[in-house]
Amino acid sequence: MLTTAQVLAENNFGDTRTGGLAGPMGLFLIIALATVTVLLIRNMNARLRRLPDRFPHPTEPGRADAAVVDPTDGAVEQDSPTNAPTGPQQRRNG
Incomplete structure (x- = not known):
């Protein structure tokens, strides 16, 4: 019959000496x-x-x-395919 200490002390993780890549990988x-x-x-x-x-x-x-000088001052306004506000409209609404 196993005691609690023997069950807790048992190594269920397999052989810890093979495939020892954890140490070098952790260092890297x-x-x-x-x-x-x-x-x-x-x-x-x-x-x-x-x-x-x-x-x-x-x-x-x-x-x-x-x-700061507004780069849109004096520039020719072009029609935009979207409904986004242009520079003068943004200044008016802001």
């Missing part, structure tokens, strides 16, 4: 994740360095930058 995954993390941090630092120190304050409420 850890090294790959660490490499990707380092590259991601370097990329984000490079992008942050390119940002300006300060951003200009908006002069009008609701507009990000009043000095």
Whole structure:
């Protein structure tokens, strides 16, 4: 008759010495994740360095930058096959 300790101590997982690929595969995954993390941090630092120190304050409420020129001003309007609003309609509704 088996006791509870013998049942819990029994190895039901098969032979653990054959096909030992879990260790090397785990090491490969850890090294790959660490490499990707380092590259991601370097990329984000490079992008942050390119940002300006300060951003200009908006002069009008609701507009990000009043000095931005609208590229549609003075342009010839073309008919659109969709019912999407054009630039002047968006400004009027916004």
